[in-house]
Amino acid sequence: MSNKLDRRDFIKAILAVPVIGGFASLFISPFIRYLKPSSGPLATAEIFKRPDKPSPVQEIRFAISDFPEPWSFKYFMFQETNREYTSVGEQIKTIPGAIVKTLKAEGKEDFVVFSRVCPHLGCVFNFVPVEDEVAAGYNYKPQPGQKVFACPCHLSVYDPMLDDSKGRGKVVSGPAPRSPFKFNFEIEGSEIVIRSLESGGIS
Numbered sequence: 001m002s003n004k005l006d007r008r009d010f011i012k013a014i015l016a017v018p019v020i021g022g023f024a025s026l027f028i029s030p031f032i033r034y035l036k037p038s039s040g041p042l043a044t045a046e047i048f049k050r051p052d053k054p055s056p057v058q059e060i061r062f063a064i065s066d067f068p069e070p071w072s073f074k075y076f077m078f079q080e081t082n083r084e085y086t087s088v089g090e091q092i093k094t095i096p097g098a099i100v101k102t103l104k105a106e107g108k109e110d111f112v113v114f115s116r117v118c119p120h121l122g123c124v125f126n127f128v129p130v131e132d133e134v135a136a137g138y139n140y141k142p143q144p145g146q147k148v149f150a151c152p153c154h155l156s157v158y159d160p161m162l163d164d165s166k167g168r169g170k171v172v173s174g175p176a177p178r179s180p181f182k183f184n185f186e187i188e189g190s191e192i193v194i195r196s197l198e199s200g201g202i203s
């Protein structure tokens with residue numbers, strides 16, 4: 001009798017496995033898709049495969065000699081591949097950037113490399129090293145010797161030498177909520193190599 005019961009319980013338990021599994025997937029799958037929506041059939045499996053971190057399409061190199069004196073600057077366009085949870089899969093984004101040679105610190109070359117996407121509403125801002133131009137066009141009178149980035153849309157002004165809680169590029173005038181994103185870069189021999197945008201986004 002008890003043998004019969006044991007066998008019946010065992011068969012019941014085996015039969016219950018797919019039912020429990022079905023119920024579990026009913027809840028787990030929507031939860032994962034809520035965290036990372038996707039249109040692809042392998043989406044749930046792919047979530048565990050690769051990170052969402054953008055990857056640079058190509059690093060950008062400048063010769064240090066391209067910047068002969070403090071406040072020499074150049075603009076560039078940086079491309080990175082971003083994961084998209086749509087049928088497109090991936091998208092290449094182009095981020096305008098600016099590299100500026102600042103005053104020398106401890107005898108070394110010093111540079112700042114900023115995304116030019118304005119943290120206010122996403123316009124592209126400029127480096128405006130002429131103080132009178134800033135005073136006339138951007139509603140901000142720089143201190144003597146102060147060089148700034150300035151946005152033509154709503155006149156936010158950033159000082160590349162001053163820090164806020166996010167690093168250099170403090171807002172000194174206008175509506176922008178914070179300093180712009182910076183690029184990560186290294187000096188390799190006679191070159192400056194820009195490899196990635198700091199994590200956190202584009203604007």
Ligand code: FES
Binds near residue numbers: 151152153
């Ligand atoms: S978008 Fe730059 S200040 Fe508004």
